[in-house]
């Protein structure tokens with residue numbers, strides 16, 4: 001849910017965001033680490049907590065590095081990366097579109113686990129240089145173990161894990177059909193997810209091991225994720241038959257930059273279902289204004305504040321061309337939470353495309369598919 005995430009910081013132009021659920025894992029990791037460090041003889045309470053905090057922070061940095069590796073390689077292949085989101089199971093790169101070729105998919109997927117494995121090896125190397133019971137030794141030992149675990153876990157060929165993406169890239173190379181490859185990789189992913197759940201349940205009921213609960217939980221998570229990713233790919237496939245110009249509307253709400261916010265709100269926003277309005281002087285697009293931009297402006301100043309002071313200026317407005325595919329456009333709208341985009345050709349506004357219109361098309365497409373012909 002985009003509303004629940006918060007931005008931590010920005011690196012290489014990519015926002016690092018976190019989800020509330022991420023604190024659960026951070027807390028659990030810190031707790032289990034503290035428990036482990038407690039058992040080392042000769043450590044004071046202060047040492048235990050300092051080592052716990054530093055190790056947790058470094059673990060977080062390793063997660064971000066894993067995701068950054070995916071993101072930077074994706075960007076090298078011309079795929080926009082909006083943000084990296086940290087949540088209960090680690091990180092996800094908010095990559096705005098699917099890779100265009102199997103080799104791109106393969107490299108983007110592989111580089112993450114490789115980063116974790118290399119980090120793991122480096123920490124093990126460091127751990128080998130110092131005494132295991134010394135703080136530096138214990139910390140790097142644990143970080144080595146967790147990074148290797150992270151790398152290996154992500155290489156499990158269950159889509160949408162990195163390993164599943166590697167599998168999809170290989171299937172895609174073999175049969176040249178992206179949708180088919182995704183369907184197969186998803187099936188393998190589901191089998192693996194069921195195995196996780198099964199082994200987890202057996203561990204709990206036969207071995208009395210509560211760790212099995214974690215395994216079952218991971219399996220359940222993988223199962224949902226596999227289903228969701230497949231649905232997304234099917235949706236993209238359905239949308240790829242359409243271009244922006246098939247669905248764009250030549251009618252849109254426009255305001256001039258020197259209109260007041262009050263006038264904009266009562267004359268445009270309220271009349272147009274609170275959709276964003278294009279700010280234009282003559283035929284030139286100057287920016288975009290949405291009712292939500294007014295939230296932070298005190299109402300009593302609306303009468304004297306011009307639209308130009310509050311709008312998103314032209315260089316921040318995402319626009320599309322009539323020939324762009326609808327799949328990519330919907331991805332952009334969803335990942336960046338944009339309800340409406342101006343359609344431009346040769347720097348002239350041709351119309352707008354709304355997220356609602358695309359979603360309506362999706363609905364009618366999928367409901368007509370289910371009807372018997």
Ligand SMILES: [Zn+2]
Pocket residue numbers: 066067070112113154162
């Ligand atoms: Zn990864």
